Amino acid sequence: MGAPTLIVGGYASATASVRSMLRAEYAGARIVGVCLPPGDATAVDAIEVRGARIPVVGTDRTVLEAVHETGAGVVVLTATDSLGPDDVRDLMWQLAEDGVELVVTAGIADVAGSRIVSQPLGQTPMMYIAAPKPSRSFGLGKRLLDLTVAAVGLVLTAPVMVAVAVAIKIDSRGPVFYRATRVGSGGALFDMIKFRSMYIDADARRDVLSGENVGAGPLFKVKDDPRVTRVGRVIRRYSLDELPQFFNVLRGEMAVVGPRPALAHEVEQYPPVMRRRLLVKPGVTGAWQVSGRSDLSWDESIRLDVGYVENWSLGQDISIIARTVKTVLTSDGAY
Structure with missing residues (x-):
């Protein structure tokens, strides 16, 4: 206790x-x-x-x-x-x-200890806080980490990706991959690649399920979503549908670690504080991935993403990558 x-x-x-x-x-x-x-x-x-x-x-x-x-x-x-x-x-x-x-x-x-310096002014303790520098996340060290993790990840998971692709093709009609436009750093649009986990008419059926939405803020999430295929439920639970995003990382559109990639209509609803997420590249994983995923409230999602942008460091990225492996294996907060 x-x-x-x-x-x-x-x-x-x-x-x-x-x-x-x-x-x-x-x-x-x-x-x-x-x-x-x-x-x-x-x-x-x-x-x-x-x-x-x-x-x-x-x-x-x-x-x-x-x-x-x-x-x-x-x-x-x-x-x-x-x-x-x-x-x-x-x-x-x-x-x-x-x-x-x-x-x-x-x-x-949400200020990292590395940005805080304690120094007395006369007899009064003072704390000095360094300004956040999200631009550092575009440095050489971050890019090398992204390229290394993405390349190694694709090599190690190649057999799994082939098996997933075959299972998707056998399970339901439609393409193996799902491409969706997302908003990247600076508001630039890019095509994010995922394994298809839903039936091909999923977008058309979204309005029918609007009353069952349990997503935080502008996010759309439905538990036991009937649009998800049998194979889709398995690959979502273990985040296997996200593996093709390593190609987005190699192309420089995403990072291994960063805020979750957002849809344009979600960005339109962002409060000013949330727009700070656009100062860095979206990530395959991030603080949101290791802190509850779909179970997070909207306010908590904002806090995690903005906190990451404000306090970015290579050490934090490495920690999140390690924690992501554990989170994915236990499938916490995934649906």
Whole structure:
């Protein structure tokens, strides 16, 4: 069981901290409650995030009482207008007397540690955040990684791809490959290649199934989609339908790792923050692939994709590739 943890801060900041800690299972933390400013604390009795309900156990002026009530061993203090510097210092002293650890967050989200430098200004701790540089993802190192992984992937999966192609041809009428126009970096359009997993009249039948759509935001997803062929269900479960996209990588239209390739009508519905995905090439896999795939909410999909663009690194790409193998083998979130 993790350390019992109490979150203190404004409603929006506390919610973001709860979401982040639950997602990352931060240091084995077990969140036992939140303390909000008096106005927020009387307006809500709990914060609900990712299926978890975290009770409001006090205000940011009754933190010690909440600590004693919940048995918290760690207090996480996030952004709030209600506590000034002297208030935070006094709280730190009081918690120290009870042997309770205080962790202070910067009130920012989805910024990689490599972009943050801590440096005091006089007696005040300061955090300096380097500007994101998504253009680095077009560098030589990224391209070499893409070419290597795509070439090795095509060689290793060649027998599987031949078997899939034969199975598709035997199972249903239509071409082996499905080509769909997607939006790439800078808004450029390209033809993405996949193994066909649906019957050839799938697009014409989409409107009939609109009432069963469970996709996040503008995404269209249907569980147990009747348009999917028998072979299609198998290759989708293990993401074998995505293998031909390695050819898109070799042609320079996609990367091995990046935001999911989007349809033009999806891009038209993007909020401004989501358009940052277009600063890099879409990927065969990405943070979305290893974090729930079809089970993600629209807001979570936005956060993952934009976070990738903001914090890109070769190390992150390699980590996502490794995690993708595990995700595909277990078929988590695929339908």
